[in-house]
Amino acid sequence: MPELPEVETTRRGISPAILNKKINDVIIRRANLRYPIPKIIHEKLIAKSFSEITRRSKYLIFQSEHGSMILHLGMSGNLRIVPKLTAPQKHDHVDFIFDDCCLRYTDPRRFGAILWTEKNPEQHKLLISLGPEPLTAKFNGAHLFKIAQRHSLTVKNFIMDSKNVVGVGNIYASEALFLSKIHPHQAANKITLEQYNLLAKMIKTTLKKAIKAGGTTLKDFYQFDGKPGYFKNELQVYGRAGEKCYDCNGLIKKIITGQRATYFCEECQD
DNA sequence: ACAGTAACCTGTTTGC
């Protein structure tokens, strides 16, 4: 999926094209995403506008007059600005029609979600127990170290758990661990405070760089204007099994951690 | 309470 940098790239990309513009229509071609899209969004949004798009974790929150639309891109979701009357393709499930353009939601695997709430969206069931945002001061090595003391699972799974810190998906978890020289299979409660300080720093650095590059396009992700994200060129270990480490020339290995592919350098990380 | 696993769904790649 879109991990945090891809979601943030999308937010920045679509905002100027649609904010404060009248929504003429909401076309739902297929409502059965991860959760059914509530029918009510149609009447709640028609003739209204989005005043702001914010991001919490990998959720985009579209602020509107009568409430908030919460949108998650899931594994293969994608929001793009397309010209009005662009013919929909097979997986183009939802269109938001404006005077001069259309915001289109595409999602082949349909793991994404579009929800509606009239309360504070941060209090929504899906958002309420999320951990700190990685790019804020609240997230640091001391925070990770403290909660890690009661977790014996692998450090990779630990940083991918959204209760501990949000927005660190499979790609950036491998990348940040490589930059911190920590083996992904180390137990979370065996990592020192110094290591967590470095890891927190590397998570921030990696995510910021990826946002600058417009995210990582492996296959499905495209920015709002259809361009791919360019961070793939900067990946140090992800997807490089069998190739040489840029740092030490050692071999990059692929292992499975909690059913997910994990890449690391055997020489650099222990 | 926690760790591990299955499930949601479709498309593409890999291997026999």
Next chain:
DNA sequence: TGCAAACAGGTTACTG
């Protein structure tokens, strides 16, 4: 070439 299995960026719900 054909077909089936494996795999893919996320998250929740269930199991033990």
